[in-house]
Amino acid sequence: MQTVLDPLHQFSFATVCLRLLLAAAAGGALGYGRARRKRPAGLRTYMLVSIGAALSVLIAQYEYAMICGSWAQTVAAVGLKFDGSRYSASVITGIGFLAAGTIIEASHRQVSGLTTATGLFTSACMGIASGAGFYSSVLTVMVVAVLVLNKMPPLESDFKRRLHNFDLYVEFEQIEDLSAITDVVERLHARIYDLDLERTERKGDQYPAAIITLKLGGEHTSHSEMLSSIAELPCVRSITELIS
Secondary structure, three states: OOOOOHHHHOOOHHHHHHHHHHHHHHHHHHHHHHHHOOOOOOHHHHHHHHHHHHHHHHHHHHHHHHHHOOOHHHHHHHOOOOOOHHHHHHHHHHHHHHHHOOOEEOOOOOEEOHHHHHHHHHHHHHHHHHHHOOHHHHHHHHHHHHHHHHHHHHHHHHHHHHOOEEEEEEEEOOHHHHHHHHHHHHHOOOEEEEEEEEEEEEOOEEEEEEEEEEEOOOOOOOHHHHHHHHHOOOOEEEEEEEOO
16 A cells, blocks of 8 residues: 655655755754753764764665666676675664763763763664664654753753762861761761772872762751761861762
């Protein structure tokens, strides 16, 4: 049964241009919001990844069309076997290396670049779908991905603020001061799950620091109360809540 969309699924110059433009639009939709927030991978990066992925699928379709057409006799003579899926598989492998390069481990056990990596992967997959002419999936994923990247961060931040578990990075004067910090945590009915000691150097001076993973005791206290109570200690030089 033919539909009005059947011409869009044929392999022609017009559909090739349409699919490349759709890939560029899909990648650009994801990269635009990141470019506004001045993230490492922005508009051009996402567009190029998506266009390149779409092109890889179009190359496979072009080779298949030529094998079934102009190259048919030569292919039959040499017994050539064709597998068009290897192009998109290579894209997935390649984007894995590219995305992995954006993930770095920052100080104090924090990792950054995960959203960039997953965004690039999604952009590549949308490009593959665009090149294959899977229009409905591209448009659906593009809308969902844009909402996730642009609308979810405030909701995610609010959700994390409501969690009872969180990490603190505290710099203090001497290692003996650690007991005073843990006493404040226990006084506020919180429980320490993990504590890692570090040594920080600033302006030529070295002093201890600690990464404290704790759980607040229900409704007894809040994030802000815990932070302010520890910060008020004379021995504390600085305190930061680590955001993963």
